[in-house]
Amino acid sequence: MDSLILASLVLPVFGAAGILLAGRWPNLRESVTIVTAVATFACVVQLVEPVLAGSQPGVRLFELFSGLPVAFRVEPLGMIFALVASGLWIVSSIYSIGYMRGNGEHDQTRFYVCFALSIAAALGIAFSANLLTLFLFYEILTLITYPLVTHSRTEKAKRGGRVYLAILMGTSMLFLLPAIIYTWHVAGTTDFRVGGILPATLTPGALTALLALYMFGIGKAALMPFHRWLPAAMVAPTPVSALLHAVAVVKAGVFSVVKVVAYVFGAGVLAGQTGWLIAVAAFTILAASIVALRADNFKRRLAYSTVSQLSYIVLAAVVLTPLSTVGAALHIVSHALGKITLFFTAGAIYTAAHQTEISQFDGIGRRMPWTMTAFTIGSLSIIGIPPFVGFVSKWYILSGALSAGMLQVAAVFLLSTLLNAAYLLPIVHRAFFREPVHDDHHGEHGEAPPFMVIAVCLTAAGTLAVALFPDVLVGLAQRIVSGGGV
Amino acid sequence: MALAQHLPALQVILPLISAPLAILFRRAGPAFLIVTAAAWLSFAIAIALFLQVDASGLISYPMGNWQPPWGIEYRLDRLNSFMLVLVSGMAAIVLPYARGSIEREIPHESHYMFYAMLGLCLTGLLGIVITGDAFNLFVFLEVSSLSTYVLIAMGRDRRALTAAYQYLIMGSIGATFIVIGIGFLYLMTGTLNLADMVPRVAVIESSRPGLAALAFISVGVSLKVALFPLHQWLPNAYTYAPSSVSAFLAATATKVALYALIRFYFTVFGDNFVFGKLPLPEFMLILSLFAMLFANAIAIFQDNLKRLFAYSSVGQIGYITLGLSFDSVHGVGASIMHLFNHGVAKGAIFLLIGGAVARMTTRQAAPPAPTFERIAGLSKAMPLTCFGVVLGGLSLIGVPGTAGFVSKWYLVLAAMEKGQWWLVGAILVSSLLAVAYVWRFVEAAYFRAPPAGRETGKEAPFALLIPGWLLILATLWFGLDTSFTAGAALDAAQQLVHSGN
Numbered sequence: 001m002d003s004l005i006l007a008s009l010v011l012p013v014f015g016a017a018g019i020l021l022a023g024r025w026p027n028l029r030e031s032v033t034i035v036t037a038v039a040t041f042a043c044v045v046q047l048v049e050p051v052l053a054g055s056q057p058g059v060r061l062f063e064l065f066s067g068l069p070v071a072f073r074v075e076p077l078g079m080i081f082a083l084v085a086s087g088l089w090i091v092s093s094i095y096s097i098g099y100m101r102g103n104g105e106h107d108q109t110r111f112y113v114c115f116a117l118s119i120a121a122a123l124g125i126a127f128s129a130n131l132l133t134l135f136l137f138y139e140i141l142t143l144i145t146y147p148l149v150t151h152s153r154t155e156k157a158k159r160g161g162r163v164y165l166a167i168l169m170g171t172s173m174l175f176l177l178p179a180i181i182y183t184w185h186v187a188g189t190t191d192f193r194v195g196g197i198l199p200a201t202l203t204p205g206a207l208t209a210l211l212a213l214y215m216f217g218i219g220k221a222a223l224m225p226f227h228r229w230l231p232a233a234m235v236a237p238t239p240v241s242a243l244l245h246a247v248a249v250v251k252a253g254v255f256s257v258v259k260v261v262a263y264v265f266g267a268g269v270l271a272g273q274t275g276w277l278i279a280v281a282a283f284t285i286l287a288a289s290i291v292a293l294r295a296d297n298f299k300r301r302l303a304y305s306t307v308s309q310l311s312y313i314v315l316a317a318v319v320l321t322p323l324s325t326v327g328a329a330l331h332i333v334s335h336a337l338g339k340i341t342l343f344f345t346a347g348a349i350y351t352a353a354h355q356t357e358i359s360q361f362d363g364i365g366r367r368m369p370w371t372m373t374a375f376t377i378g379s380l381s382i383i384g385i386p387p388f389v390g391f392v393s394k395w396y397i398l399s400g401a402l403s404a405g406m407l408q409v410a411a412v413f414l415l416s417t418l419l420n421a422a423y424l425l426p427i428v429h430r431a432f433f434r435e436p437v438h439d440d441h442h443g444e445h446g447e448a449p450p451f452m453v454i455a456v457c458l459t460a461a462g463t464l465a466v467a468l469f470p471d472v473l474v475g476l477a478q479r480i481v482s483g484g485g486v
Numbered sequence: 487m488a489l490a491q492h493l494p495a496l497q498v499i500l501p502l503i504s505a506p507l508a509i510l511f512r513r514a515g516p517a518f519l520i521v522t523a524a525a526w527l528s529f530a531i532a533i534a535l536f537l538q539v540d541a542s543g544l545i546s547y548p549m550g551n552w553q554p555p556w557g558i559e560y561r562l563d564r565l566n567s568f569m570l571v572l573v574s575g576m577a578a579i580v581l582p583y584a585r586g587s588i589e590r591e592i593p594h595e596s597h598y599m600f601y602a603m604l605g606l607c608l609t610g611l612l613g614i615v616i617t618g619d620a621f622n623l624f625v626f627l628e629v630s631s632l633s634t635y636v637l638i639a640m641g642r643d644r645r646a647l648t649a650a651y652q653y654l655i656m657g658s659i660g661a662t663f664i665v666i667g668i669g670f671l672y673l674m675t676g677t678l679n680l681a682d683m684v685p686r687v688a689v690i691e692s693s694r695p696g697l698a699a700l701a702f703i704s705v706g707v708s709l710k711v712a713l714f715p716l717h718q719w720l721p722n723a724y725t726y727a728p729s730s731v732s733a734f735l736a737a738t739a740t741k742v743a744l745y746a747l748i749r750f751y752f753t754v755f756g757d758n759f760v761f762g763k764l765p766l767p768e769f770m771l772i773l774s775l776f777a778m779l780f781a782n783a784i785a786i787f788q789d790n791l792k793r794l795f796a797y798s799s800v801g802q803i804g805y806i807t808l809g810l811s812f813d814s815v816h817g818v819g820a821s822i823m824h825l826f827n828h829g830v831a832k833g834a835i836f837l838l839i840g841g842a843v844a845r846m847t848t849r850q851a852a853p854p855a856p857t858f859e860r861i862a863g864l865s866k867a868m869p870l871t872c873f874g875v876v877l878g879g880l881s882l883i884g885v886p887g888t889a890g891f892v893s894k895w896y897l898v899l900a901a902m903e904k905g906q907w908w909l910v911g912a913i914l915v916s917s918l919l920a921v922a923y924v925w926r927f928v929e930a931a932y933f934r935a936p937p938a939g940r941e942t943g944k945e946a947p948f949a950l951l952i953p954g955w956l957l958i959l960a961t962l963w964f965g966l967d968t969s970f971t972a973g974a975a976l977d978a979a980q981q982l983v984h985s986g987n
Contacts, residue, residue, distance in 0.1 A: 064968055065895065066976075136886040143885065150933070158933045162925070169921055173884075174914050181898050 001050065001057035005072050005127055008043035008086065011036055012120035016113045023109035026101075033093045033112050040119070041086040044079075051079045052475050058129055068190060070136065073129035075192070076479035077262070080329050081255045082126040083473075084336045088247040089119045091455050091462075095344055096239040098451030102351040105237060111151060115243065117144045122248035125255065131180045131190035131264065134256060135172070138220070141252055142168045148240040149233045156235050163232035168219045171226050176217030179210055183264060192259060196266025207265075207273055214260050215277060220253025221314055224284040227307045234299045238347025241299060245306045246340035251332055254313040258328050262480065267320045274318040281315035282412045284308065289419035296357050298346050301423060302339065305382065308416065309335045316397040319409060322481035324400025329477040330393035330470075334381065337463045338390055341378030344456040345371050348448035358427055363436030365428075367446055370453050372431045374460035379424040381463040384417055389467040392474075493538075494547035494560040497531045497570065498613045500524045501577075505605035514597035518585050521601040525577040525608060532570035536974075539567040546618070554618070555682035561618030564978035565822065569615045569745050572826050576737040576833055577608045579953045584730035586949035587840050590847040591642050591728040600640055604734070606633035611742045620668045620678045620754075623746065627664065627710070631657045634739060638727040642852040649722035656709055656719040663706030670699035671754075683754055691759050700760070703750050710743035713807055714777035717800045724796035725855075729840025732792060736799055737833030741825045744806055751810070752818070752982040761813040770811040775912055777804025782919035786926065791839055791856040794923055795832065798882060801916065802828045808913070809897050817900035819979035820893050823971050827889035827964060831881035834957030838874045841946030841954060858926070863936035871946045872931045874958045879924030881961045884917045888965040892972055 015036030022029040050057060051074055058073035074082075096115070100108050121144055124137030142165070150161035184190050187197045198207070219226045233244055244250060261270065285308045292304035313335070316328035348371045349355055353364060365372035381388035394413065401409040447453055466473065489496075504524035508517035539545055539562050547560040562570075584604065592600055610630025617623050635657070639650035672678055674695050675686035690696045705716075712720040720740070724732045751760045761767045778801050785797035802824070809821030839856055842864065847853040854860055865872040881888035894917065901909040945951065964971050 062967060064892070064966065065972065070966070132886075139886050143880070153933055155933075158929055165921070165925065170918060173917060173921075174911070178898060178902075178910050178914065181895060182902055185899060185902050 001047070002059045004043050004046055005057060005059050005074060008040050008047075008082070009072070009120060009123050009127065011040045011043065012116045012123070015040070016116040016120070019109060019112045019116060026108070029109060029112060030093075030097050033096075033116065034090070036116065037086070037090040037093050037119075040123075041090055044082045044086045044123070047074050048079060048083070048472060048476070051076055052472070052479065054479065060129075064132060067188075068130070068132055068184065070133050071129040072124075072127040072133065073192070074127055076476040077255065077258060077329055078126040078128070080332060080473060080476050081251060082123055084251060084333055085119060085122040085126065085248050088242075088336060088340055088459075091458050092239055092242050092247055092340065094451050094458075095242070095347070095455035098449040098453075098455070099237065099239050099347050099351055102449045102452070103237070105151070107151070110147060111237075114144055114148045115239075118148070118243060118248050122252055125252045129191060131183060131192075131260075134259070135176065135180055138176075138252060138256065139169075139172060141249060142172070142220075145240070145244065145249055148243065149236045151237050151240065152235065154235075160232045160235035164229045167226055167229040171217050171219030174217070175213045179213035179217050182210060182213075192263035194263065194266070196264055196269050198265060198269055200269075202269075204273065207269065208276075211265065211270070211273065211277065214264075215257065215280075215314070218253050218256045218260070220249055221257045222250060222253065222284075222307045222310050223280060223314060224287060224307070227284065227288065230307055231300055231303045234297075234303055238299075238343055238350060241302075241346070242340050242343045245302070245343055246336040250306060250310055251336060254310050254328075254332060257314050258317045258325070258332075261317045261320075262325060270318070270320060274320065277318050278315060278406075278409065281311040281318065282409065284311040285315065285412060285416045286419070289416055289423065293419065293423045296359055298349070298356055298358050298361075298427075299343075301358065302342050302346060305342075305420070305423065306335075306339060308419075309339070309382070312397065312413070312416075315409065315412070316400065319397075319401050319404055319406060321400040321404045323403055324397050325481050326474070326477040327393050327396030327398075327400055329480055330389075330396055330473060333466060333473055334389040334393040334463070337459055337466060338378045338381040338388075341374055341456060341459040341463065342382070344452065344459060345375040345378070348452045348456060351452065352445045352448040358430065360437075361427060361430050362434040363431065365431035366436060368448065371448055371456055372428070374456040375431070376428050377460040377463060379428060383420045383424060387467050388463045389470070390463070392467050392470055492547075493531050493535055494545060494562060494616060495549065497528055497535065497574075497616055498609055500527050500531075501605045501612065502609040505602040505609065508598050508602040508605060512598055514594065514601070517598035517601040518581070521605040522581040524605060525574065525581050528608070528612065529571075529574040529578040532567070532574040535562055536567040536571050539564060540974075555677050555679035558622050559618040559679055559681070560616050561681060562616065564974060564981055565748065566615045566745065568822070568826070568974040568978060569742065570612060572829055573608070573611045573615060573738045573742060576734060576829065577604070579956060580604075580730050580734045580833070580837070583733070583837055583840075583950055583953040584728075586947055587729045587844050590844055591853055592640050596640065600637070600728075603633045603636045603640075604731075606630075607637060607734070611738055614742050615745055618680050620671060620680055620683070622678075624661070624665050624668055627746070628661055630739070630742070631661060631710075634735065637731045638723050640731070641726045641728050643726045643855075644852075645722070646726035649719075649726040653719040653723045656716070660706045660709030663702045663709070667699045667702030667706060670695045670702065674699070680749070680754055684756070687754055688756065688759075691755055692763075700750075700755055700764075704747075704766075707743055707747045707750065710740070711747060711807070712740050712743075712800055712803060714773050714781060714800060714804060717777070717781065717803075720800060721793050721796040724799070724836070725790060725793045729836065729843060733833045733836035733840065736796070736836050737829035740799065740803060741829050744803070744821075744825055748810065748818075748822070748982065752985070756985070757813050757983060761811070767811045767813060770807055771909075774804040774808035774811060777801055778808065778912065778916035779919070782916050782923070786919060786923045788923075789857050789859075791858070791861065791927065792836070794926075795835055795839070798920065798923060799828075799832055801919070802832070802882065804916070805893070805897060805913070808909070809900060812900045812904055813983060814900050814903060815976065815979045815983050816896050816903060818983050819972070819976040820896035820900055822975035822978050823896060824890075824893035826971050826975070827881065827893050827961070830957050830964065831878045831888070831890060831961045834954050834961060835875055835878040835882075837950070837954035837957065838871050838878070838946070841950035842868055842871050844950055845944065845946050858930045859937060861927075862930050862934035864931045866936065868945050870951055870955070874951075874955055875931075876924070876928060877958050878961060879920070879927060881965065883920040883924060886965070887962065889961045889971065891965055892968050896972070
């Protein structure tokens with residue numbers, strides 16, 4: 001069991017080394033990526049059964065500070081995140097091949113190396129057994145994605161990279177690090193435990209301050225006002241956007257939020273203390289949706305949609321009912337599947353038609369039927385319409401909010417569902433029901449390269465498949481609240 | 487066994503002998519071999535002594551078998567055995583590097599002199615650390631300082647002369663202050679042996695001469711430490727000295743001065759007096775904050791990389807003195823750790839930059855200053871050099887996984903134990919300033935186009951790359967395995983803090 005955990009962490013690193021060595025032969029290099037991704041996913045999948053059965057395998061590596069080791073433990077929530085990250089790595093690798101070749105991108109080897117290392121970092125976060133380990137991989141993830149975000153090396157990429165780094169590093173250093181050290185100082189441990197680790201002696205003021213440090217310190221969760229890095233990172237190639245928005249980065253953020261709320265604070269300690277945080281998350285949900293509504297740039301609209309969707313998870317986590325926690329965990333999966341489909345579409349349109357603005361999408365669905373059908377499915381899932389997976393997670397979140405009697409929270413979710421529909425469905429309408437515009441700059445084009453179409457169809461099918469067969473994921477999510485032991 | 491007993495003496499004597507031998511040969515080759523052999527041997531000895539102290543505690547060695555307190559005593563505890571490893575280890579890494587780098591920086595006929603001076607400098611620094619005698623400490627301080635002036639002046643840039651002169655003046659003032667302070671102590675206690683002084687100082691420390699001694703020593707040592715605002719000599723000295731000298735000084739010279747400060751404050755005067763009864767902690771705290779925030783901010787706006795990292799050193803020294811001012815195990819431990827962690831990372835950075843400069847240097851002209859203009863787009867030509875500097879920079883920032891993170895963790899923890907949240911904020915803000923200057927390098931090296939006219943250069947010579955990368959790997963290693971650094975530093979702090987004097 002231990003070897004499986006280590007293998008899933010180390011495999012991507014070896015894969016990165018292999019990619020580097022095979023850099024001169026693109027076909028070999030891409031094969032290494034795919035093989036590594038599949039092997040990593042296979043390792044992760046084998047951990048599911050024991051975790052479902054209630055055991056939590058773990059590995060202790062070494063002590064960084066006395067009594068504070070770098071250690072891993074696979075608990076249900078981490079299992080879900082690891083499944084998402086390693087599973088989507090396969091699809092996004094397939095997609096990357098199409099995108100990077102289709103657009104004739106430079107420095108592809110560096111791209112694949114950094115991508116593989118980001119997955120390793122994400123898995124490190126997923127399996128971390130304490131805050132220190134989580135922080136270690138959290139920072140590594142920030143740094144290793146920086147070359148990806150700034151891949152084009154243009155002036156614009158440099159500026160985007162600055163915002164990306166400044167916000168993520170700034171929040172994690174100024175807020176998250178002191179929060180972790182303070183936790184260590186007062187609790188004498190940073191292990192994740194069901195029910196929390198903070199001593200009961202903490203005053204409400206200190207508790208609120210600590211919660212604020214954590215919530216704003218985890219900048220990857222993009223709570224307003226620290227959300228600007230996501231739109232800034234749009235400058236990256238689309239597979240990187242998929243990595244940021246679906247596979248690893250923002251998911252690492254909300255995962256850390258859920259983990260901190262559930263395992264560092266615990267529902268008991270936080271009860272009645274989270275009103276302000278609910279307000280911030282609700283504001284983020286609505287405000288980001290409204291910005292998305294007004295954005296004409298496709299990726300920008302999707303980016304703000306992500307900001308809004310991330311706060312679903314934060315909000316669900318701090319509602320503090322078992323049902324909403326299950327919903328938060330499931331929404332990590334459903335948003336990942338839905339949003340990766342949408343971003344894949346954006347990249348496919350850019351590659352095939354070289355278009356980035358929504359107003360240029362008239363009739364594009366007739367030329368790219370597969371891509372735009374997948375987009376439609378992804379949109380429906382994000383909006384939360386059955387039978388797609390977005391509906392499942394929203395159902396749990398809403399039930400949780402209602403069971404806690406938080407009608408205003410339920411209202412926010414319903415309102416935001418309407419907003420989701422308002423910023424996504426017009427794109428579908430435009431693509432399928434408007435007459436294509438012909439211009440000289442953008443000649444005739446058909447579907448995107450086959451690698452991309454395959455990837456986007458796979459993820460769209462995923463939103464349906466997971467909704468129809470949710471047993472494993474729901475089982476894992478329920479393990480979080482039913483307690484798999486420590 | 488006889489030899490093993492004399493390791494403390496050999497630690498200093500080997501490099502001391504190597505210097506005149508190097509001069510006798512008057513040739514670069516043999517001089518290099520002798521001094522390098524001496525440095526490596528003294529590194530081995532330092533490790534042996536460290537292990538010995540680790541196993542069996544204090545070592546006292548009477549020089550020439552004159553028993554203390556009459557003779558000179560070499561006295562090793564957790565703190566200085568740890569420092570010996572840093573100083574001799576850096577020398578062992580820098581010397582092979584110097585052979586490749588001074589080729590282009592120093593006229594060939596003075597190479598033997600360079601090695602001799604480096605040997606002497608090493609002798610002085612090791613002597614300061616190992617000796618248990620106040621006057622002997624002053625003598626070694628002068629040995630190291632005088633040889634340092636020469637080493638800096640050897641830089642081919644003509645401004646190296648003024649830099650050396652400036653340092654000479656400031657350093658001499660500092661040394662004078664120190665010797666006056668030691669004189670006062672001798673006057674009042676009648677002894678020069680530091681351990682012997684301890685109980686006697688306790689009686690007279692509140693007297694006016696006692697306070698005067700403390701004041702003179704504080705100012706004198708602070709000059710050598712480059713504690714803000716006494717740091718003016720440092721940026722020029724680091725910028726214009728030969729690359730290997732910049733690296734060696736950055737990693738060791740100020741660190742040894744800090745060691746002397748710790749020794750006088752915590753052992754001789756005792757922290758209960760210095761930090762408990764005098765307003766010194768507040769004073770030190772404010773100066774440290776100025777160093778951390780101002781010097782780091784100044785660093786951001788430097789155009790010359792060497793000068794940028796020199797100002798960064800002033801800022802990092804602020805972390806160290808801040809930790810001392812907390813006067814707690816975690817605070818002082820963080821300082822001692824950071825001596826080591828910062829020394830290794832900064833040494834690595836200077837070595838790597840030196841390698842890049844060497845590649846840009848032609849034999850005729852003085853080495854070009856590594857300005858941002860010149861290093862634009864450098865990552866294409868020198869990927870390993872640039873990546874190494876970035877990793878070293880991450881340690882200066884204190885990113886987890888690097889050595890800098892470990893010391894920052896303890897420093898923040900110490901500030902929290904004091905309940906000083908605003909200091910936590912100041913420490914973290916200053917590490918964000920480090921992000922700013924490190925990222926200036928990243929953006930220049932990775933994003934800008936190479937200047938027109940620079941031939942598509944090659945990677946820095948391997949002889950210069952390997953020593954730098956060894957230190958970078960050490961930085962990463964000590965960021966994960968902290969049993970050596972944190973273990974020794976916290977032990978030493980335990981011995982020093984509130985030890986009852």
